[in-house]
Amino acid sequence: MPSTTSSGPSLREISRDAVRARITEVALDLFAERGFDQVTVDQIAAAAGMSGRTFHRYFPAKEDVVVGEPERWGEFVRDAFAARPADEPVWDSLLASFEAFIGLLAQDGRVQRGKVGMRILVSTASLRARNLEKHQLWGRMLLPLVAARLPDDGDTALRAEIIVQASLACLDVAFTTWADVDDDTTISELLERSFAMLRPTA
Amino acid sequence: MPSTTSSGPSLREISRDAVRARITEVALDLFAERGFDQVTVDQIAAAAGMSGRTFHRYFPAKEDVVVGEPERWGEFVRDAFAARPADEPVWDSLLASFEAFIGLLAQDGRVQRGKVGMRILVSTASLRARNLEKHQLWGRMLLPLVAARLPDDGDTALRAEIIVQASLACLDVAFTTWADVDDDTTISELLERSFAMLRPTA
DNA sequence: CCGCATGTGTCAGGGCCTGACAGATATGGC
DNA sequence: GCCATATCTGTCAGGCCCTGACACATGCGG
Structure with a gap:
């Protein structure tokens, strides 16, 4: 277990934040273009290169993006x-x-x-x-x-x-x-x- | 077509309001007992003697009750x-x-x-x-x-x-x-x- | 090389809500 | 009383959001 070896944000967290940021970027583009309700979670996930299930591992709800x-x-x-x-x-x-x-x-x-x-x-x-x-x-x-x-x-x-x-x-x-x-x-x-x-x- | 024959609320509307009131009554009881999230629309509808689809004809969303x-x-x-x-x-x-x-x-x-x-x-x-x-x-x-x-x-x-x-x-x-x-x-x-x-x- | 934790995809399922269709019921005119 | 019409209702099908469970892959430490 890595526990908190030393530095503040662990590598895992950096990666996690990066993925979150990427999803946010892609999603906001789609929302701005088509409107929030006209974009499905699966479409965001596909545009970000992941499955819909994984999207929900980063954002509990679509609105949270x-x-x-x-x-x-x-x-x-x-x-x-x-x-x-x-x-x-x-x-x-x-x-x-x-x-x-x-x-x-x-x-x-x-x-x-x-x-x-x-x-x-x-x-x-x-x-x-x-x-x-x-x-x-x-x-x-x-x-x-x-x-x-x-x-x-x-x-x-x-x-x-x-x-x-x-x-x-x-x-x-x-x-x-x-x-x-x-x-x-x-x-x-x-x-x-x-x-x-x-x-x-x- | 009845149009507006004379008096204010038509018979249809009275009936509609009565059904709405009945649904509200039943639903609030269930909500108070079990909590809003633990009651499904179908359960409310069943308790009020109708199908889930009909419930949504009176209330667009569960929250509206x-x-x-x-x-x-x-x-x-x-x-x-x-x-x-x-x-x-x-x-x-x-x-x-x-x-x-x-x-x-x-x-x-x-x-x-x-x-x-x-x-x-x-x-x-x-x-x-x-x-x-x-x-x-x-x-x-x-x-x-x-x-x-x-x-x-x-x-x-x-x-x-x-x-x-x-x-x-x-x-x-x-x-x-x-x-x-x-x-x-x-x-x-x-x-x-x-x-x-x-x-x-x- | 082997455990172990973490990340991911797939599958299945529940819940909310909607459109479409068909059958039942009520309303108004004759 | 009878019919045409409008309205109400149930059923069915489907889409979407979200979740749990399982299996597979990857990366890290011993």
């Missing part, structure tokens, strides 16, 4: 939030965490491909649904941390829930309108403007 | 919003529209059954997803009306989007926490408290 790995990125956002100073206003911390996430995407050069993916996403019902589920997962991951930051005024649970959901709505709107327009407006910019509309004016 | 008819209720909410005075603050109009919707549910005596349905809903991934899609539909229906109410400050589109999404998030939180607790807290009360946390403090 577009939506990505909510759990993984959710942990990133959660950790980013946790790393913020404890006396910072929650809205600021949330904004910073989301922007860190956006920066993570940009770093991978996924931005351009991300726009293609986003357009596919907003144009397909089952994808929108899966994406909204992702947000709910993030919400459940962020909720306890946000609640811990709020003053205990007897309504903390509800307030935390609202803040988390509202900020996620901002994130969603930012991504959606970003994918919608053709100019070079930044997601971060849209996100900041969105936050500014909701956060307490104080 | 729990989620209901988003289009229909969305129109109700939209119309309720449109009926509000044009000089009322949008947040007030939205709150009033949602409360009218809640009142509609209560009127049908669906509240108790609604709580059962809500609990099934929040405990099943595919149902949560479908429900969130419903909210997106409502959002698209409300968006133009909300935008028309806002002062044209150059950022109206984004602001309208944010307000709609945030208010829908409030509605979602209100319903979810309502289903979560066992006391007699009203949905309306939760909704008002949620709104109070987001609307401009002015």
Whole structure:
């Protein structure tokens, strides 16, 4: 058993990530060309040189090719939030965490491909649904941390829930309108403007 | 052809609604007992005395039994919003529209059954997803009306989007926490408290 | 060279959903 | 009461998504 010999990602994992990336590339091309619902899993698999069964060994569901790995990125956002100073206003911390996430995407050069993916996403019902589920997962991951930051005024649970959901709505709107327009407006910019509309004016 | 002889709902429609109600009743019982994913469409159909094919003639998808008819209720909410005075603050109009919707549910005596349905809903991934899609539909229906109410400050589109999404998030939180607790807290009360946390403090 | 873990293909099957067809039922006109 | 029509229903066939089970291949360590 190789166990964790030394370096971070094992060879297996590198290979696995590479195959995932290849599948994603092929699939997004097909989706952009024909539409998500008009492409079958077997067609993606064939284009990527594998069987349909193997496709499902990399992606539990067809939607996951577009939506990505909510759990993984959710942990990133959660950790980013946790790393913020404890006396910072929650809205600021949330904004910073989301922007860190956006920066993570940009770093991978996924931005351009991300726009293609986003357009596919907003144009397909089952994808929108899966994406909204992702947000709910993030919400459940962020909720306890946000609640811990709020003053205990007897309504903390509800307030935390609202803040988390509202900020996620901002994130969603930012991504959606970003994918919608053709100019070079930044997601971060849209996100900041969105936050500014909701956060307490104080 | 009967056309529209006179009275509102034709006999066909009454029958159709009755069958739908019967299916809903049977299905919710099964879901509450075994869980949504552990009940097949054929089992629901058998319990309701019909074939699986016929079930799908009343509900396009299994999830629709729990989620209901988003289009229909969305129109109700939209119309309720449109009926509000044009000089009322949008947040007030939205709150009033949602409360009218809640009142509609209560009127049908669906509240108790609604709580059962809500609990099934929040405990099943595919149902949560479908429900969130419903909210997106409502959002698209409300968006133009909300935008028309806002002062044209150059950022109206984004602001309208944010307000709609945030208010829908409030509605979602209100319903979810309502289903979560066992006391007699009203949905309306939760909704008002949620709104109070987001609307401009002015 | 031999075990062992991992990756892959094939096969079979369940579940959701749809189109097509034929039989049953109800509605409205005569 | 009878017929033409529209509607409802069941059955059948099929496609698609996804999963478990099995067998074969590949690569690694001893």
